[in-house]
Amino acid sequence: MIGNKWDSYLDLLQADYTEGDALDALGLVRYCCRRMLMTHVDLIEKLLNYNSMSSLSFSCCLSSPMSLLELTLHLCHCFGEV
Numbered sequence: 001m002i003g004n005k006w007d008s009y010l011d012l013l014q015a016d017y018t019e020g021d022a023l024d025a026l027g028l029v030r031y032c033c034r035r036m037l038m039t040h041v042d043l044i045e046k047l048l049n050y051n052s053m054s055s056l057s058f059s060c061c062l063s064s065p066m067s068l069l070e071l072t073l074h075l076c077h078c079f080g081e082v
Contacts, residue, residue, distance in 0.1 A: 002033050009037050047075070 005026050012022035023034045 002028065002036050005037065006040065006042075043072075 005028070008026060009022055012025055013019070017025065019038060023029075023037065028034050028037065
């Protein structure tokens with residue numbers, strides 16, 4: 001699991017580590033784990049700006065099963081990010 005490494009990764013980058021050195025320092029040596037951090041797009045800050053009780057209705061998201069990728073793309077489309 002690498003979800004708990006995101007904040008540490010950002011801290012290392014702020015401390016002027018290169019991306020590769022930061023990933024090495026976190027013990028992430030497999031390319032699949034490295035890819036997860038290097039390609040992550042942190043959308044939570046943008047999503048927190050929206051009131052969940054606003055006029056946007058997300059019932060379309062709940063009406064059919066979606067994969068996490070499909071849901072993410074759908075929400076980005078709803079917020080005008082795509």
